Amino acid sequence: MVNFMYMSRLTDSLRRAPAMSTLVRNKVDGWLAQALPGRCVFCLAALPSEHPWCEACFTELPWNLPACPVCAEPQPGAARGRRCGHCLRRPPAFDRAWVPLYYDAEVASLVQRFKFDASPRAGRVLLELMVVGLPPAARSWPEALVPVPLHPRRARERGFDQARWLAARLGRELGRPLARAQRERDTRTQRGLDRGERRRNLRGAFGLPAGLPRRVALVDDVMTTGATFDTLAMACRQAGAEEVQAWAVARTPPGRH
Known part of the structure; x- marks a missing residue:
C-alpha cells in the first residue's frame, strides 16, 4: 500500500x-x-x-478576489468593483483582464515548474485552473487568442514557450484559433523594473500582420503590472482588433513586482 x-x-x-x-x-x-x-x-x-x-x-488556493475590473490588480475590500488608481490615471490598451489567481503559494510553485522546467503536468493543472476561473461569457467572447510571444533567442535558450503552450491548448478547449504576434526586438528582462520602466522597455516590441478579428484575448501565464499586455494590446489594435482582453493564470500581488 x-x-x-x-x-x-x-x-x-x-x-x-x-x-x-x-x-x-x-x-x-x-x-x-x-x-x-x-x-x-x-x-x-x-x-x-x-x-x-x-x-x-x-477552495484554499489564492484566488484573486476582489480585483480591479479592468487590469485585475488585487484590491482591498473597500475598493471592491472599482477601477484601481493605475487604470484611472492611465487606462490600459486592453478593455479588461481575467486573472483568477494570485501568483503565490502553490500557484507560484506550479508556474515555476511549468515555465522553467517545462513540466506538462504543472501546465495541465494551470490550464484547467484558467478555464475554470474564466466566466462562461468570457470563454465564449474572443474570436482568436494571441499568446504573448517570446523573442526567438529567448525561446531557444529556454527551450519552451509557456504562453504559446497555454494558448494552443486553451484554443482547442474553447474552439478558437490562434493569431501569432512577433517579438520585433529582444527587450531586456522586466525583473526589477517598475511600471513605467516596463512600458518604456517594451515600446515597439510587438508586431502582428493586419487583419486580426474584431475581438481577441491575449494569453500568458503570469500578469505582473500589465505592461506587456498593454503594449501587445496596442499592437493588436493597430492590426485591426477593436476589443482586446488580457487573460493569465495568476497576478503578481502589489509590492512583489
Missing part, C-alpha cells in the same frame, strides 16, 4: 530541490501521474471529480 502522507512530503521536497534537473523533475511528475491516479495534485487525497484537485485544496 502506498503511504500517501510520505509520498506528499517526498514529492514536495523533490520539487523544491534547487539542483534537480528538468529531466528528473518531469520524470517525477510522470511517475506520480502513473503511480497515483485519481489523486489531488496538491495533497494527494482521493478525487471524486474529474478535476486534478480536491475541493478543500481548490
Whole structure:
C-alpha cells in the first residue's frame, strides 16, 4: 500500500530541490501521474471529480478576489468593483483582464515548474485552473487568442514557450484559433523594473500582420503590472482588433513586482 502522507512530503521536497534537473523533475511528475491516479495534485487525497484537485485544496488556493475590473490588480475590500488608481490615471490598451489567481503559494510553485522546467503536468493543472476561473461569457467572447510571444533567442535558450503552450491548448478547449504576434526586438528582462520602466522597455516590441478579428484575448501565464499586455494590446489594435482582453493564470500581488 502506498503511504500517501510520505509520498506528499517526498514529492514536495523533490520539487523544491534547487539542483534537480528538468529531466528528473518531469520524470517525477510522470511517475506520480502513473503511480497515483485519481489523486489531488496538491495533497494527494482521493478525487471524486474529474478535476486534478480536491475541493478543500481548490477552495484554499489564492484566488484573486476582489480585483480591479479592468487590469485585475488585487484590491482591498473597500475598493471592491472599482477601477484601481493605475487604470484611472492611465487606462490600459486592453478593455479588461481575467486573472483568477494570485501568483503565490502553490500557484507560484506550479508556474515555476511549468515555465522553467517545462513540466506538462504543472501546465495541465494551470490550464484547467484558467478555464475554470474564466466566466462562461468570457470563454465564449474572443474570436482568436494571441499568446504573448517570446523573442526567438529567448525561446531557444529556454527551450519552451509557456504562453504559446497555454494558448494552443486553451484554443482547442474553447474552439478558437490562434493569431501569432512577433517579438520585433529582444527587450531586456522586466525583473526589477517598475511600471513605467516596463512600458518604456517594451515600446515597439510587438508586431502582428493586419487583419486580426474584431475581438481577441491575449494569453500568458503570469500578469505582473500589465505592461506587456498593454503594449501587445496596442499592437493588436493597430492590426485591426477593436476589443482586446488580457487573460493569465495568476497576478503578481502589489509590492512583489
